Amino acid sequence: xxxxxxxxxxxxxxxxxxxLRSVFARADQSLLRSRPSLxxxxxxxxxxxxxxxxxxxxxxxxxxxxxxxxxxxxxxxTLDLPQPWSAGDPHLENFGTLRARxxxxxxxxxxxxxxxxxxxxxxxxxLTVGLCLAARLSNPDAPEAxxxxxxxxxxxxxxxxxxYAGAIAAHAGGAARARVTAGGGDPVLDDLFRRGQRDAxxxxxxxxxxxxxxxxxxILRGAPDTTDPESLLAExxxxxxxxxxxxxxxxxxxxxAPPPAEYFTVLxxxxxxxxxxxxxxxxxxxxxxxxxxxxxxxxxxxxxxxxADSVVPGGPPPSVWFDTVPARLVASARALWAVPDAxxxxxxxxxxxxxxxxxxxxxxHKTIRVDRLVATLGTPEALTSLARHLGALVARxxxxxLPDGTSVAPAIASVxxxxxxxxxQEQADVSDRYAVQLLADWERxxxxxxxxxxxxxxxxxxxxxxxxxxxxxxxxPPAVRSL
Amino acid sequence: xxxxxxxxxxxxxxxxxxxxxxxxATPEAIPTxxxxxxxxxxxxxxxxxxxxxxxxxxxxxxxxxxxxxxxxAFDLPRAHASLGASYGPVQGRFVLEAVRSASEGALLGVAxxxxxxxxxxxxxxxxxxxxxxxxxxxxxxLTIPEIEGTWRLRxxxxxxxxxxxxxxxxxxxxxxxxxxxxxxxxxxxxxxNGEGYTNRELNRGKNFEAxxxxxxxxxxxxxxxxxxxxxxGSSGTGLARADRLTGALLWQGDRVRAGVSVxxxxxxxxxxxxxxxxxxxxxxxxxxxxxxxxxxxxxxxRDDRVDDDxxxxxxxxxxxxxxxxxxxxxxVSRQTAGARTLAALPGTENTxxxxxxxxxx
Numbered sequence: 072x073x074x075x076x077x078x079x080x081x082x083x084x085x086x087x088x089x090x091l092r093s094v095f096a097r098a099d100q101s102l103l104r105s106r107p108s109l110x111x112x113x114x115x116x117x118x119x120x121x122x123x124x125x126x127x128x129x130x131x132x133x134x135x136x137x138x139x140x141x142x143x144x145x146x147x148x149t150l151d152l153p154q155p156w157s158a159g160d161p162h163l164e165n166f167g168t169l170r171a172r173x174x175x176x177x178x179x180x181x182x183x184x185x186x187x188x189x190x191x192x193x194x195x196x197x198l199t200v201g202l203c204l205a206a207r208l209s210n211p212d213a214p215e216a217x218x219x220x221x222x223x224x225x226x227x228x229x230x231x232x233x234x235y236a237g238a239i240a241a242h243a244g245g246a247a248r249a250r251v252t253a254g255g256g257d258p259v260l261d262d263l264f265r266r267g268q269r270d271a272x273x274x275x276x277x278x279x280x281x282x283x284x285x286x287x288x289x290i291l292r293g294a295p296d297t298t299d300p301e302s303l304l305a306e307x308x309x310x311x312x313x314x315x316x317x318x319x320x321x322x323x324x325x326x327x328a329p330p331p332a333e334y335f336t337v338l339x340x341x342x343x344x345x346x347x348x349x350x351x352x353x354x355x356x357x358x359x360x361x362x363x364x365x366x367x368x369x370x371x372x373x374x375x376x377x378x379a380d381s382v383v384p385g386g387p388p389p390s391v392w393f394d395t396v397p398a399r400l401v402a403s404a405r406a407l408w409a410v411p412d413a414x415x416x417x418x419x420x421x422x423x424x425x426x427x428x429x430x431x432x433x434x435x436h437k438t439i440r441v442d443r444l445v446a447t448l449g450t451p452e453a454l455t456s457l458a459r460h461l462g463a464l465v466a467r468x469x470x471x472x473l474p475d476g477t478s479v480a481p482a483i484a485s486v487x488x489x490x491x492x493x494x495x496q497e498q499a500d501v502s503d504r505y506a507v508q509l510l511a512d513w514e515r516x517x518x519x520x521x522x523x524x525x526x527x528x529x530x531x532x533x534x535x536x537x538x539x540x541x542x543x544x545x546x547x548p549p550a551v552r553s554l
Numbered sequence: 555x556x557x558x559x560x561x562x563x564x565x566x567x568x569x570x571x572x573x574x575x576x577x578x579a580t581p582e583a584i585p586t587x588x589x590x591x592x593x594x595x596x597x598x599x600x601x602x603x604x605x606x607x608x609x610x611x612x613x614x615x616x617x618x619x620x621x622x623x624x625x626x627a628f629d630l631p632r633a634h635a636s637l638g639a640s641y642g643p644v645q646g647r648f649v650l651e652a653v654r655s656a657s658e659g660a661l662l663g664v665a666x667x668x669x670x671x672x673x674x675x676x677x678x679x680x681x682x683x684x685x686x687x688x689x690x691x692x693x694x695x696l697t698i699p700e701i702e703g704t705w706r707l708r709x710x711x712x713x714x715x716x717x718x719x720x721x722x723x724x725x726x727x728x729x730x731x732x733x734x735x736x737x738x739x740x741x742x743x744x745x746x747n748g749e750g751y752t753n754r755e756l757n758r759g760k761n762f763e764a765x766x767x768x769x770x771x772x773x774x775x776x777x778x779x780x781x782x783x784x785x786x787g788s789s790g791t792g793l794a795r796a797d798r799l800t801g802a803l804l805w806q807g808d809r810v811r812a813g814v815s816v817x818x819x820x821x822x823x824x825x826x827x828x829x830x831x832x833x834x835x836x837x838x839x840x841x842x843x844x845x846x847x848x849x850x851x852x853x854x855x856r857d858d859r860v861d862d863d864x865x866x867x868x869x870x871x872x873x874x875x876x877x878x879x880x881x882x883x884x885x886v887s888r889q890t891a892g893a894r895t896l897a898a899l900p901g902t903e904n905t906x907x908x909x910x911x912x913x914x915x
Contacts, residue, residue: 089793090794092791093791096792097756097790097824137823137898137899138825138857139895140828144897146897149618149896150618151617151896152900154900192897380659386900387613387904391659391660394661527791528757528792
């Protein structure tokens with residue numbers, strides 16, 4: 072018999088179940104209350120794949136980082152201050168090609184929604200845990216190949232950590248922050264650049280996402296890819312459409328070398344559903360603009376994406392480094408990328424009161440995908456090589472000069488140099504153990520969704536319903552298959 | 555005296571009390587609907603109040619590599635505006651507090667990161683008998699107010715129980731307090747949502763708190779108070795255990811107020827398996843009239859499963875009561891942390907120098 076109402080109402084089957092549910096409900100509370108169907112879509116994506124769960128579970132990562140009993144932030148190589156520029160969430164699916172003004176592609180972090188300042192180990196471990204997970208999820212239809220990759224996990228992580236250590240030492244010594252413009256023999260990156268260049272040359276985003284009627288191009292509606300009904304383009308409400316020219320005018324001012332104002336003449340726009348994982352519930356739109364000329368062949372598609380606060384461990388007071396969320400996104404991109412305009416149309420402002428990122432929607436912008444790590448792209452050697460490249464790239468991000476012109480690279484290099492082999496081994500040990508825990512957490516999450524429903528047990532209240540205008544903007548997302 | 559007169563005059567001017575006998579007689583009652591809200595429409599006296607802390611703080615943060623970061627800012631640690639009312643055994647109190655609209659580390663707030671007002675207390679109460687008092691609404695909880703009320707230097711620093719998140723000073727719920735015979739103290743119980751006054755309820759479980767404060771009925775040792783409380787609680791949608799046991803030995807004298815308190819927590823930060831320990835020793839001394847000296851040492855074991863996950867805070871302050879409602883304080887604190895804490899919470903090791911003013915009406 073229950074002695075009190077304190078805990079008997081909804082007993083959790085194990086303490087980690089309770090922690091997991093509470094962490095997600097707290098982190099997503101405002102979204103769950105205001106746009107539950109969009110959060111349900113995100114949770115369904117997370118339930119469907121372990122790597123998607125990793126992408127969408129940054130608040131859990133932060134919780135564990137702050138948990139003294141978790142080894143996630145434990146290290147013999149801690150450096151709490153100074154804090155370098157951080158990509159916020161540099162797991163491998165947040166790297167990809169970006170097309171610069173001259174048309175060349177470069178490998179860069181392409182999702183900087185959480186970019187901020189953070190301890191260097193935060194970024195490195197987001198990467199190495201992601202590598203461990205990717206290795207365990209590679210070659211889903213070839214158990215032997217996957218087993219070979221799993222056996223190589225320590226080597227893969229050591230390669231990332233060693234490359235990081237080497238690169239940060241080089242940057243501390245004055246090495247330039249080089250742009251990665253080719254795969255350099257790395258199977259995954261070669262494939263990425265090849266596909267990126269092919270589709271960029273063809274302007275494939277125009278053929279995939281728009282229709283040309285006479286001389287007028289418009290964004291299509293419905294599912295651009297009929298085999299992927301969860302990605303959908305729909306009408307934007309009138310108020311949102313009307314606010315786009317003003318947004319683009321303000322956003323234009325945040326660009327380093329803004330094209331003429333006519334470039335951003337809005338030709339069409341559509342509500343976009345189905346992008347990202349963590350950002351799945353956020354408002355997204357595609358905007359077709361005139362581009363360099365009236366000709367429909369050089370029309371340009373921009374993506375407008377709602378932003379939120381970063382999820383990082385925090386630092387010394389005032390604990391924030393930027394004035395606004397859009398300012399954080401713009402400043403971080405310019406600092407982290409090898410050239411400040413790796414995407415020349417990357418800017419940010421606010422739209423309908425929401426902080427938003429505006430960036431190029433280009434088929435040349437390819438992202439590393441875990442589900443492509445099969446066959447020749449999923450060998451131990453391929454993943455080790457990829458780990459080496461990304462480890463060095465994260466070091467390059469951390470070597471970016473701070474606003475005062477100083478660099479954190481020497482401080483990091485000094486800490487890491489105490490024991491290079493020990494540093495690499497520590498990352499291998501901690502990262503794979505956490506990846507294993509993450510897979511168990513994924514199962515817990517799936518169970519919680521089944522048992523508690525898409526609100527994870529958060530009591531919803533009808534008074535939290537959005538206003539009609541907000542409801543129109545949030546729209547009706549496509550159904551997402553979950554388990 | 556002139557200040558006192560001014561305060562008195564101001565209080566009278568602000569008090570919207572009109573004696574019933576002085577209410578002009580209505581020659582003929584006109585049928586009308588009542589006001590849409592009833593506050594302020596009765597003839598009962600209400601009492602406004604105000605407490606404001608203004609602060610300048612300089613914080614020097616020590617990095618593990620030897621680097622130091624610093625930051626300084628003017629701040630408003632507290633701005634409370636209250637209305638209290640009582641009539642016979644019935645009373646009510648409403649307290650608004652100013653707070654930054656974005657939580658620490660966030661950029662998204664209300665109109666930037668404006669100071670906004672939120673409800674800190676809003677309760678209706680009644681003395682059911684001479685011995686028992688009941689309150690319901692957003693009520694002060696039982697443990698933090700007792701310890702903070704002994705410390706009485708909230709302007710210098712909030713109680714560690716609040717800072718560490720192990721407890722909340724107020725919550726939505728109900729409390730019942732009974733005075734013990736011979737004036738030897740009180741016992742009380744409370745039932746709350748359990749998420750504190752700053753958060754919505756996230757589960758069907760409710761927190762229960764029981765507390766007792768005992769002191770001598772008379773004599774020189776009367777200020778000595780033995781306090782104990784237990785919170786049987788839960789937090790989050792996962793209904794994680796969040797129990798707290800607090801024991802304290804307090805000295806609630808006029809010129810000397812001091813205490814030692816120990817709080818053991820079972821279930822912290824939505825993790826029912828995590829334990830925490832908080833030990834605090836403090837003293838507030840008024841060696842000469844108007845001179846206020848504060849000393850406090852706090853040991854916080856964030857996680858009892860980990861040796862080096864702890865924070866030690868030492869604090870000293872000197873203050874002067876310029877006038878009855880106005881105090882100024884200078885405070886210095888030094889915080890050190892275990893290696894595990896530093897990795898998990900960057901910036902925990904720091905030294906802080908603060909100048910604080912407090913005004914209360």
